[in-house]
Amino acid sequence: METYANALLYAIPFFSILVIAEIAYGYFVKNQTHTVNDTISSISSGLTSIVKDSLGLAVILISYPFLLENLALFSVPETWYTYLLAFLAIDFASYWNHRLSHKINFFWNQHVIHHSSEEFNLACALRQSISNILGYFPLLLIPAALIGIPYKIIAILTPIHLFAQFWYHTKHIGKLGVLEYIIVTPSQHRVHHAINPEYIDKNLAAVFCVWDRMFGTFQEELDDVPPVYGVLKPAATWNPILINFQHLWRLIQDAWRTNSYYDKFRIWFMPTGWRPKDVRDTYPVKIIENVYTVEKYTTKTSTSLQIWSAFQLIFTIILMLFLFYNFGTILESYGYGMMVLYGIIVFVGVYSYTSLLDHYKYTIVFESIKLLLGLFVIVSTSDWYGLNAYVSFGNILMAMYFITSFFATIYFSFMEKIWVSSRKLAA
Template identity: 35%
Template sequence: MNYILFAVPFFFLLIAIELLADRWRGLRTYRLSDALNSLSAGVLSTTSGLLTKGLAVLTYAIAWQHLALFEMSTQSLWVWVFAFVFYDFCYYWNHRLGHERNVLWAAHSVHHQSEDYNLSTALRQTSTGFIFGWIFYLPMAIAGVPPLVFLTVGALNLLYQFWVHTRHIPKLGWFEWIFITPSNHRVHHAQNPIYMDRNYGGVFIIWDRLFGTFQEELDEEPVVFGVTVPLASWNPLWANLQVYAHLWNDARHASSTWDKLRIWFMRTGWRPEDVARRYPMVKPDLATFRKFDVPLGRGRQWYAGLQFATYVVVGTWLLGVGEHWQVLPLVIGWSWMAFGLYAIGCWLENRSWALRLEVLRLLLNVPAVAALALWGGIELPQWAPWALAVYSLLSLIGLLGLRRAERLPQAA
């Protein structure tokens, strides 16, 4: 059962409730562009997962089949309890090393790039974590945890983590000693030096207390959210590539072959001495920190929000049916989603080419559906191409209306 698919409506319902709480309490924990960027990264991640999930499942199943030390039954309650705790233990080390090694941080950093902290941040997930993430859960396969149990407790672990991404819930007393809570997870998303690289657990905070990585949220040290090298973009593709690009540039400029190789696996932030000297990296001062933002008119904001809603609907549909597709239709579907989310990101950044890119995106909608049917062999409802054509036409009319209303050139 795909628990994440069934949870999607509840995610958005809780986000709506949090928005109401913002208004009621006079807080401003949401900004449209930041929230859309987080949600875009989440949609891209789930779509990418249809292509990459097989790696983790296949390697886990092979390890379980050939290396399992014990035979565990899916009918036994203790197996499920054991697996739930064991998964969180493995998650702790996956998460911790995701902060402590350059190449692993390159994947995980996506989740930390938002400079706001709200429930949309929980959905901001990486599309490249599959490269190394599967390794950390192989001990569960060797112990004998059946694949069905592994996949289920993994989904439950991820679902638990959703609710802790909020600023509206204070400390929870004794609960803070055992479980991950909004308070101790706010610490995890901070860029304050005292808070950085702390509180790695997914469900249980006990691992952090045991292994010396726990830090309490302090009243005298308000959390500043984000990363020390800001993304400064609303582009979900660049969000996934930013740290890889920085590492590649440093490796390319390093004079030592050994440095070119080891930079990927060194501690996060490590740079070759000669590269750091020639290409210093300036990090913002927290005392003068300002969140990244691009002014955008109300009409453009509404347009971006409505266009993104279309991708949420299509992405949810892909999540429901895509598990049974072959690789080619999945690649076509992923490409359509990735290009569209990229175009929305450029629109939010008010790029000079955003309007032309948006027109191109709309014109490619029907050909993309045709490619899915003709080359991908996917049988779609007869009304689907017509509905997409009408949507594209209405969007083009909306673009024309925006241009006429503004009567101003787009800023670069």
């Protein structure tokens, strides 16, 4: 966990700079691919995902070291070609994991968040899952285990492989000539994120597009078919935590409502989107039929609310960087339980400020929970996870943040419209 946290110390600022650079580039070329609410939602999704991963909040069905110990046919030395073989093995496993996520109802729930944005930009790459709580990926690395690739190499290359998928989430790069036959490019990945009938469930590879070409899932971006992004059952919320579990909730409801015990079982393993007939007829779900007439999800948010939400996002990023910088110290001094509480506070905070963008009427409930949890940590430890070692008034600073955030939520939830209306009348 600590090694992953150290990697994120560099990854978070690096990705943030690239997102800002893309926004600036879009502004200067007058082709902006970001919207404020969507980008806040995307980055917030990334924050929740790295909290979940860094705290190890998953059930590992089987580990790679176990597979290596029991299946290895050879003992492979640590050389450059071992790293190359390992990277290819990870990429091959990633292709099939991705394909499962698109094709099977249960697995789609852990991937839908990544496709939920109706925009396509670098921030979308950060829409990563928190609902992938079953760690089965090592099973797809059986070929690597058979060869005998050391666990150390797999551990080093796995995050690198993930980070290598960031750059091609952009509209600003066209086709790349001969590279289109070797690696996954922005053009290919635009196809993958599109819901056009010509494009859906295509281009599932992560780094090398050879897998798509080998297994029949490759589709070139067509000049006369502009990609339309999102999912066929629109998320219709800026809250990434809700998006993570929307599909799962629909599956649970359908499994409960259907009269067929067979359907209650098989719904989880059927193709993505499959529903029992009796439930489908009685409880219809809106699905996009004509992608070219889709209206993107939007909410009327004032500039002041967007600025406040951006501040909340930035402050949350700072909290995350503080956690990762002091990961080992916090774990040793406060224990794993308090670290999980740190993560819960981040989760509740993200839930609150993204729900505020949706004008969700119960946002204040979640903000109240965040306030109480934050003050509990401050009062019970007389410090905010060691912040006083860096800032002598760290406790006061964090208390002020939680209280200010609470009252700002009250303002934006209940008072902003009244205040703006009164100013207009006065004018």
